[in-house]
Amino acid sequence: MTTEKITGTKVIDAEGAYITPGGIDAHVHLDQDDFPNGDTFETGTRSAIAGGTTSIIAFALQPKGQHDLEKAVDNYFERTECGAYCDYGFHLILxxxxxxxxxxxxxxxxxxxxxxxxxxxxxxxxxxxxxxxxVLLETRKLKITMMIHAENYDVIKYLNEKLEQKKLTDPYYHAVSRPEEAEDEASYRVITLSKFVDTPILIVHMSCEASINHVENAQKKLLPVYAETCPQYLFLTSDYLKAGCEHHVHPEDPFEGAKYICSPPLRADTTELDGVWRKIQNGTVTIFSSDHAPSIYEHPNGKKRGLINGLPHYQHIPNGLSGVETRVPLLFCYGVETGRITPQRFVELCSTNPAKIYGLSETKGSIGVGMDADITIWYPKGKMLPFELTNEMLHHQIDHTAFAGMTFTNWPKYTVVRGELVWDRDNGGIVGKLGFGKFLKRGASALAGPRKELNPILA
Structure with a gap:
């Protein structure tokens, strides 16, 4: 048996650090009409590679009344003509x-x-x-991955009306208007409907243990029900929406809580954060995404749209936080490096499972022969000087981050997309080229398929 030295155009010494598959962020909103002051494909994918993400899946929205899906999707493909730094795909919003x-x-x-x-x-x-x-019936037939935003509309509408009557419209009341019960009920309901049609579903951005329990109970019955959660539900509470919060960058600004508005909202108690961590640890949560959907704060059509004649109105504040750059480092630092989750679980959540559930597992999500060489290389433990995050360190075009002030003990040192070095933190940062990212024409999900024959009544 002979051995040959492996050679390449560039040699990277990982110095004993973890080498993980590139991150796949399967829930990213870029250049959508309802986020007029958010990130473009240029700025969003630039931010992605700086945080160890090598593929993103964004959304193409069908507006109500627009019945030509080709036209709706073409509209979003045109928005990628500026180019991208990493590979990208699209989900369809119906x-x-x-x-x-x-x-x-x-x-x-x-x-x-x-x-x-x-x-x-x-x-x-x-x-x-x-x-x-x-929709469930059609996605069952076509083996389309079915994603559901599950909150009870009527509960939220009812509470919005009550809060409006009492003139309780500060940013904090956004969280009050969308209680855990709204997510709890809707999660149980959509699981029940999916069971009736025998269609796999993924409930996205789940925020509390009570609702994720429904997913766990379904999984125990071997039902194909999956859960996604996001960083905000592990690290932030609704206190961040309150005026003068100690975590605010400018606590003297009474409206700064608007920066933390997302749906489902941040929950009230740290015990809820711990509950979501438990569901990550026990395997109930399938994927970890960012739900990157930010709006610029200092802009009349951004978060400040919720200031009307100088008065706050939370219902007019655009929803969403930034997170495509911080998602992977947050889970690595506060999950892997603290011993809260294993490196294997980290890779499942950030790379392997997103590839499986979204029809990318033949090329993405793992390191192996025949796979795309999408790789994230970390610093050896203790070799990077810890730092507190500021928005100025990030590569999006948003003027704030919800995770400002958090301490990071590690960060991707290198990001490699299809064998090309695109991020070198110590030597120039972004070294990839705009336009290198390519569209991901995805196949059927490895997880989304019916378990039995279709009920003839439904055929």
């Missing part, structure tokens, strides 16, 4: 699933959009239970 629209889904699969998202809340997006059953 807001108006008429029979005419559902007939077009096979064409979306042909184009590589093998996942779609629906909402049970927001007037401009929500679909009712009957429409959801129709």
């Amino acid at each position: 807001s108006d699933p008429t029979p005419e629209v559902l007939k077009q889904l096979p064409r979306m699969v042909e184009r590589g959009l093998t996942s779609l998202k629906v909402f049970t809340t927001y007037p401009m997006y929500k679909i009712n239970d009957s429409e959801l059953l129709d």
